[in-house]
Amino acid sequence: MEYNKRISGDEYLYKTVSGVTKISCAYKCSVEKNCCVANFDANSQTCYLDMSGGCYSAPRHENSWITIRRAREDSFNWGPWSKCSKTCEGGIRTRSHLHANVAGNVTSVEGCHNFGCNDIALNCNGWKTKGLLDSQTALIEPMASNGIQLQAVHIYCDMEMENGVGVTVIDHDGERDVSVHGYEAQGSYSFIVTYNIPFEYVVAIINSSQFCRQFVRWKCKGAQMYNPGNQKWNTYWTNRSTAYLAINEYKPPSVFFHGSEERRICDCGISQTCHRSDVLCNCDINDGIWRSDEGYVTNKDALPIVAFFAGDTGSAQEEGKHFIGPIECYGDA
Incomplete structure (x- = not known):
């Protein structure tokens, strides 16, 4: 995704050349070190990244905009996390809450599934340690009782049962x-x-x-x-x-x-x-x-x-x- 960058007051304005989505706007804020608020206008497909550190206000906010937040997440009553956007090699997931101080939908974003697509674990508990968050099929290499490592096999890992410990099904x-x-x-x-x-x-x-x-x-x-x-x-x-x-x-x-x-x-x-x-x-x-x-x-x-x-x-x-x-x-x- 390409962005044009210019300074407007205390905020940086990133405007896509070919059109931007809510997810790519959220991702841009998640990888920018100083970004704490991203404002996305679905009508114009414009992404505004706030580097001021305020994190409570949305400058130049319109009703059609979606506010994406990173900081001070403890001050919100958040809904459940979405599924990770990718099953492997790094994606993002979001969760939302309507905050009284900001019009529109307030969204938190974080990275997820930062492991390789060919990674292998001993069991689904091992996949939990690797950072698997969503239930899905994964490669495991179980250990036989004689100490021999068996070849890798696909198995379903349920990451919701038992408080998400990683249940091998x-x-x-x-x-x-x-x-x-x-x-x-x-x-x-x-x-x-x-x-x-x-x-x-x-x-x-x-x-x-x-x-x-x-x-x-x-x-x-x-x-x-x-x-x-x-x-x-x-x-x-x-x-x-x-x-x-x-x-x-x-x-x-x-x-x-x-x-x-x-x-x-x-x-x-x-x-x-x-x-x-x-x-x-x-x-x-x-x-x-x-x-x-x-x-x-x-x-x-x-x-x-x-x-x-x-x-x-x-x-x-x-x-x-x-x-x-x-x-x-x-x-x-």
Whole structure:
């Protein structure tokens, strides 16, 4: 962007040759050492940079102008920051507030995402340290348990959850309600989870993170989860430790639907909030009414969920739906 420069009183006037935007005007003020106020006239596409240090008044201000401020930001009640104008290699972001002393929209501006487009971090927490502010896909190189650095892979970093610490999100093909019907025998239905990165990467991210969780839910209608007759589960999920048994073997269920403990019990059974006091899972009521058992698994050793098995859905009145959420990890182990 080119500017013509002339002095008019106590302010510098920068006028674009080919037209200027609000963003480029804000950027010009952000890189000028002495600029504390930029005034932008959208009608004439003119940018005025105030170098006087006043920062509270807007000389020659018109109603159509937008005032962009840098200094004394603590005196305003600011709205949320905008997304960074660039995903990498330096951009700007803005936030606005209407101030009583200045007509028009008051905007604060700062630089953001000052890292290279090919930069790599260990995880999304590392990207937070690098200065990533907005949720986006980024390159990470997780460390395997044997100390070998895995090759870089793209992963989604959520920078809004958990107060923006940088949550590594691992997606898969089961993040939807999947209907199950016509499978009567215990665990006769199976859904194998396919993650969007190689399995060794999933395990490496979980092992190297301080905290991980994964949501799982089973909606049921007349589909009993636990069979008290043979003391086995009709419906359950398995983790990385129980996934590799022969297909015709009964697979012992992992922690079902809740917490960090190795307990084969549903969330309502742990909190004693099931719809009936004599069951450990809502679906064990088995009364033909749509019910649900769900919760977050937070035991890292029981993650990731690799498969979901179901049964007792063989009759016309029996049905179920399973949903498995993404893995969400943050912090360094």
